[in-house]
Amino acid sequence: MNNTASTDPGGIRGGLHPIILIADDTQSSRELLRSILEAGGYGVIEAEDGEQAIEMAFASDPDLIILDLHMPKLDGRDVAAQLRRAVKFQKTPIIALTAAVSESMPEQIAQAGFTDYLAKPIGPARLREFIARLLKSTQAVMS
Amino acid sequence: MAKKAGPSQTSDTVQAEVAARRQAERWLAAIVESSDDAIIGKSLDGFITSWNAAATRIFGYEAEEIIGKPISFLAWPGEEARIDSFLELLRQGQRINHFEVARKHKNGKKIIVSLSLSPIVDADGGIIGIAKIARDITERKASEATLTANQAQLQTLTESEAQARAEALAERKFRDLIENAPDAILQVDAAGLIVIANRTAEKMFGYSREELMSNSVDILIPEAGRARHPEHRKAFASAGKTRPMGQGLDLFARRKDGTQFPVEISLSPVKSEHGVYVTAVVRDITERKETEMRVRTLQESYMAELETRQKEAERLNQLKSEFMASISHELRTPLHTIIGFAELLEEDADGILNEKQKRFLHHIHKDSDHLLGLINDVLDLSRIEAGGLNLRTEPVSLQTVVSEAVNAIRPYAVSRSVTVDEGDGLPVTVMADPMRLRQILNNLLSNAVKFTAAEGQVSLDAAQDGGFVTVSVSDTGVGIAPLECSRIFEKFYQVGVTPIGVREGTGLGLAICRQLVEMHGGKIGVESEIGKGSRFYFTLPTL
Numbered sequence: 001m002n003n004t005a006s007t008d009p010g011g012i013r014g015g016l017h018p019i020i021l022i023a024d025d026t027q028s029s030r031e032l033l034r035s036i037l038e039a040g041g042y043g044v045i046e047a048e049d050g051e052q053a054i055e056m057a058f059a060s061d062p063d064l065i066i067l068d069l070h071m072p073k074l075d076g077r078d079v080a081a082q083l084r085r086a087v088k089f090q091k092t093p094i095i096a097l098t099a100a101v102s103e104s105m106p107e108q109i110a111q112a113g114f115t116d117y118l119a120k121p122i123g124p125a126r127l128r129e130f131i132a133r134l135l136k137s138t139q140a141v142m143s
Numbered sequence: 144m145a146k147k148a149g150p151s152q153t154s155d156t157v158q159a160e161v162a163a164r165r166q167a168e169r170w171l172a173a174i175v176e177s178s179d180d181a182i183i184g185k186s187l188d189g190f191i192t193s194w195n196a197a198a199t200r201i202f203g204y205e206a207e208e209i210i211g212k213p214i215s216f217l218a219w220p221g222e223e224a225r226i227d228s229f230l231e232l233l234r235q236g237q238r239i240n241h242f243e244v245a246r247k248h249k250n251g252k253k254i255i256v257s258l259s260l261s262p263i264v265d266a267d268g269g270i271i272g273i274a275k276i277a278r279d280i281t282e283r284k285a286s287e288a289t290l291t292a293n294q295a296q297l298q299t300l301t302e303s304e305a306q307a308r309a310e311a312l313a314e315r316k317f318r319d320l321i322e323n324a325p326d327a328i329l330q331v332d333a334a335g336l337i338v339i340a341n342r343t344a345e346k347m348f349g350y351s352r353e354e355l356m357s358n359s360v361d362i363l364i365p366e367a368g369r370a371r372h373p374e375h376r377k378a379f380a381s382a383g384k385t386r387p388m389g390q391g392l393d394l395f396a397r398r399k400d401g402t403q404f405p406v407e408i409s410l411s412p413v414k415s416e417h418g419v420y421v422t423a424v425v426r427d428i429t430e431r432k433e434t435e436m437r438v439r440t441l442q443e444s445y446m447a448e449l450e451t452r453q454k455e456a457e458r459l460n461q462l463k464s465e466f467m468a469s470i471s472h473e474l475r476t477p478l479h480t481i482i483g484f485a486e487l488l489e490e491d492a493d494g495i496l497n498e499k500q501k502r503f504l505h506h507i508h509k510d511s512d513h514l515l516g517l518i519n520d521v522l523d524l525s526r527i528e529a530g531g532l533n534l535r536t537e538p539v540s541l542q543t544v545v546s547e548a549v550n551a552i553r554p555y556a557v558s559r560s561v562t563v564d565e566g567d568g569l570p571v572t573v574m575a576d577p578m579r580l581r582q583i584l585n586n587l588l589s590n591a592v593k594f595t596a597a598e599g600q601v602s603l604d605a606a607q608d609g610g611f612v613t614v615s616v617s618d619t620g621v622g623i624a625p626l627e628c629s630r631i632f633e634k635f636y637q638v639g640v641t642p643i644g645v646r647e648g649t650g651l652g653l654a655i656c657r658q659l660v661e662m663h664g665g666k667i668g669v670e671s672e673i674g675k676g677s678r679f680y681f682t683l684p685t686l
Binding site: 036122 | 473476481482
């Protein structure tokens with residue numbers, strides 16, 4: 001369990017593994033995601049709902065954010081929209097991970113400010129591969 | 144003249160013979176004279192040699208006057224030629240019997256006689272003269288003529304009487320027709336007065352014929368319409384074509400008791416010596432109007448019902464879509480963790496789990512995948528059927544998608560020891576939704592591999608035909624019976640058993656493939672033979 005908070009503004013902590021913020025209202029989903037990501041060498045901080053997700057985002061400055069869409073209090077879309085308003089998170093990759101996939105989803109996702117989305121169920125290997133790719137391209141943009 | 148008496152002949156005998164001969168001659172002469180018919184003797188060249196009393200009576204000439212004259216003396220102008228031809232015939236020995244000719248009486252009148260002529264032959268056979276018997280048939284002829292004339296007259300009279308009767312009958316029939324016509328028939332004169340009214344008119348309007356005749360037709364029109372009627376009548380009379388009245392308007396007529404009823408009227412002009420009369424045929428359409436109203440009401444209620452039902456159907460469809468979306472979400476969420484954890488366990492398995500546990504884990508993983516496949520298929524199919532699935536067609540390189548699909552299936556094929564041959568590939572662009580095209584290919588390929596035993600082969604082929612390309616996925620697998628070929632694309636229909644004896648799949652894959660192919664505007668089908676293998680094919684429109 002690694003909940004290390006960092007004040008290093010928007011970037012990969014040279015040497016330290018990237019921090020990923022995950023938000024999902026289902027405990028098992030959170031545990032699964034944490035296991036998958038930690039097995040990939042990432043640091044994970046969890047939020048149980050949308051409000052907590054925003055608090056923790058501002059507090060911990062994650063390198064990547066994965067949000068479930070359907071959450072109580074504030075759902076994934078609203079979180080993304082709010083975070084995007086902050087200068088801090090303009091460039092941060094925000095991913096929607098959701099079981100509900102509809103025809104109009106891609107547009108809604110993009111409109112809310114997400115970088116991309118993944119459909120549940122997704123296997124660990126694929127998920128890790130996806131995130132690795134995303135972080136690499138973000139890193140390239142940063143430097 | 145007495146003969147020289149011989150020794151055997153006495154003068155008495157001779158005298159007796161002579162007396163007898165004279166008696167016979169006188170007897171003959173008496174017969175001739177007493178005959179009613181003219182008996183005339185003629186010489187061979189046509190001169191009259193004897194003339195009896197009847198001849199005198201018939202022709203008017205005394206014997207002394209006519210004997211020695213040629214027979215043509217008696218001929219009626221124009222008959223001369225015939226007389227000559229008769230003479231010729233007689234000279235040749237022919238007879239002429241009962242021939243009707245015209246002759247001239249001494250007083251100049253025409254008489255018709257029936258002639259019988261015969262040659263007079265002597266003892267040696269030679270023709271020495273002509274005997275003519277003539278019967279006066281003038282009167283007879285006249286009677287015949289009169290009779291014929293009378294008959295003709297009678298005929299004419301009978302005919303004209305028959306005609307008159309027929310006309311009377313026709314007129315009666317015609318009158319009956321008008322009287323009993325189902326519609327009221329009226330005729331109105333130039334001043335608007337009724338001159339003809341049939342029985343139906345009486346019944347329809349409630350007036351007796353006496354009340355109608357010579358009354359203004361305006362009494363039959365509701366007060367509201369009376370003012371303009373005369374000018375309408377005048378206009379019609381001058382324009383004068385048969386037509387329905389007041390087209391497009393609702394017309395009403397007025398009964399004696401003041402009640403009104405809807406009518407349909409057709410008018411036709413009739414020219415008479417007193418100006419233009421107008422015949423009107425009036426139909427009471429009360430019932431028809433009622434029926435029309437009823438039909439309209441029914442129609443309106445049906446339309447309303449239809450609209451309600453349509454709205455309801457739409458609402459249900461909408462609910463179904465929403466249900467589908469939420470169900471999809473609900474089913475996927477737990478499946479996500481099941482599959483995820485199973486895979487994680489599998490990743491960490493080496494050294495931690497024994498073979499049996501690894502195998503259990505594998506089963507969990509596989510069945511979760513299966514469940515996921517089922518959920519996806521059911522959702523796809525229901526979205527397609529609800530019309531809620533939209534294709535995002537774009538120009539797609541067929542070769543590219545085929546290669547991708549083959550690569551994706553390769554691991555599975557390898558695990559089953561089945562080779563996959565991509566074929567030569569066709570450099571053609573099709574109009575398709577790439578994701579759905581991949582889905583179709585994936586489905587067909589995985590079926591092909593699944594139903595083919597180890598060492599078998601799955602091969603692809605693409606051929607262009609007009610504006611379409613046909614993609615085939617062939618295998619050397621177990622094959623499909625003809626009966627099943629026709630049903631194989633049905634929902635939940637699963638064919639026989641796979642080589643490893645297990646029923647796999649959801650039974651929805653091919654149903655979805657068919658829907659997707661048809662949504663692209665193509666067709667899907669299968670050819671197969673038990674034991675030999677199968678060829679699944681589908682068509683897509685090219686760019």
